[in-house]
Amino acid sequence: MPLPIFVRLSLGYLILVLLVLFIGLFSTYQLDTVKVTTSMMIKNDTMLLEVQKKLLDSLLAAERNEEKYVLLRDRALLEEYHKADQTFREQMNTAAGLSINPDLEKILATIGNLYDEYSRIFKQELEFINMKVEYKADEFKEKKEALISRLLAMLNEFKYLSREHMVDTLKAIDTQEEKAEKMLTLITLFAISFGILLSVIITRSIVKPLSSIRKKTLEISKGNLESNLQIHSPPEIATLSDAFNKMCDRLRELDNLKADFFSTMSHELRTPLTAIREGSSLLMESLGERITGRQKRMLEIISEESIRLINLVNNLLDLSKMEAGMLTYNLSDTDITLLIRQALNEAEPLLEARKINVREDISSVDVIKCDQDRLLQVIRNLISNAIKFTPTGGEITISTVRSGGHLLFSVEDQGPGIPEEYRERIFDKYQQASLPEVNLYKGTGLGLAIVKKVIEAHGGKVWVEPAEAGGSRFCFSLPC
Structure with a gap:
């Protein structure tokens, strides 16, 4: 009796x-x-x-500060010398604790002796300076310069031998890695060959019915939800076929429920929110001067939050329709320049309030075939984001250019910029970049997701890149 598919797969996978x-x-x-x-x-x-670099830096710093101190007698320079001296000795202790060859140990000991002699001479000179007596400064200077010269030569030799030591280390590592690699390659080749043979044997017994299921899956992805999958196969795959047909029936039901939900959501949420917004506005107008400042502010907050919720509901509905493939695009020849002007006119109060300047580099006529309302929504969203992230008194730059049969639109802000790890994810819904002052830029995370859906539906692409002068540049290209 042939083994069931479950047993075959279990043994093979085991x-x-x-x-x-x-x-x-x-x-x-x-x-x-x-x-x-x-x-x-x-x-x-x-x-x-x-260590070699820090020794060199601290030595030069010590020399520089002690020479200046001898000339200027500034206590701050002496403090800087002591700091450099302490750093040099700390690095010498660090080097002594490392694994080094005898040649490096010998050079390190020589460096230590030379530096001790240099420090001793400067301390002796310092005593003369503190006692305010005349001394042969030129002789001290010559001795120190000679020691510094020898120290620099020793440090260069130390650096050269350190690099040679690193080369020897890398050669030893390469040899060890080659041995391990050969062993792993042989074992892996054997395992792969055996695994392929086993996979072919198991796959041949079930690949045909699964291919039929795969074909039906592709049909479902294209919107065909008919439950017409008929497979004559072992019991396990027959059961899977029945479950697949039931899934198709359920998907059809869910598709219908989704359409009903869109209609209900549009009416049940947008209508009362609009009523709240209009009611608060009418209440402020009817009360006139009788309303207190606090009451007026509360009514303004109600109106503003109602508008925000209405926009949020609209964005959720639009995004859901786009993801479900239920949004219809009405394409027509459109001058994108007019859409940019309209979006800027709508944003003019905010631009004036924030004192933000708009620099334009727009072609005179940029006609493309698109859905005017949806493309206006995209441009409005990108310009709004640029204004939001640009500091007061800043500037945003809007440009369009034709290149290779495509129209390229970009809007550049002077904000904090988008970290590299977020430049792909930021176009996914509910995704926002982690910024230093995140509370200042808080949003729903839906705007850029809608932008991406609309642009891709038009056969274009959208991306973000760092601006040359700081901030971000959001771009999209559309065929024209």
Whole structure:
């Protein structure tokens, strides 16, 4: 009796899992060994180079500040010298704790002796300065310069040997990695060959009915929800076929429910919110001067929040329709310049209140085939975002250009910019970039998602990039 599909798959996957587990454990062991060795060696050699640089910097800082102090007698310069001196000695202690070869140890000891001699001479000179007696400053200067010259030469030699030590380390790492790689390659090739053979044997027994299910899945993705999948196959796949047909029936029901929900949402939410907004406006007008400042402010807040909720509901409905493929686009020849002018006119009160200047680089005639209302919604959204993120007294730049059969639109702000990790995700719904002053730019996270849906529905693409002068530049291109 043939094994059921479940048993076949279980046995096949069990064997594959055991193979993968073996390879994983062996690889982990090999990689951990290489990783630990590599990490220790690279860390040690990297610290050697860092120590050499810090020794050089602190030595030059000490020399610079002690020379200035001898001339100017400024206590602040002496303090800077002591700081540099302390840094130099700390780095010497750090270097002494690293794993180094005998040549480096010898050079390090020489550097320490030379620096001690340099410090001793300066302390002696410092005593003469503090006692305010005359001394042979030129002789002290010559001695210090000679020691500094030798120290610089030793530090350069230390740097050269450190790099040679790093090269030797890398060669040793490469040798160890090659051995581990050869071993892993042989084991992996065997496991892959065995896995492919096992997969072919199992797949041949079930691939045909699953191909039929795949074909039906593609039909569903195109909107065909008819439950007409008929497969004569083993019991497991026959059950799957029945469940698939039931799923199609349920999807048709949900599709109908979604259409009803859009209609109900539009009426049940937008109508009362509009009534609240209009009612608050009428109440302010009817009360006139009898209303107190606090009452007026509360009514204004009610009106503003009602408008915000109406816009939120509209955005949710639009986005839901776009995702469901239920939004109809009425395409016509449109001059995008007129849409930009309209969006700027609508934003003029906010531009004046924020004292934001608009710089335009717009072609005289940019006619494309598009849905005017939806493209206006996109432009309005991008300009609104640019105004919101640009500081008071700043500037936004709007430009259009034709290139390679496409119209490119961009709006540039002077805001904080979009971190690189958010430049793709920011166009997903409910996604917002993490900014330093996030509360100042709080939104719903729907606007850019709608922008992306509308532009892609027109056969274009939308993206964000950093502006040259700071801030962000939001762009979209449409075929024309």
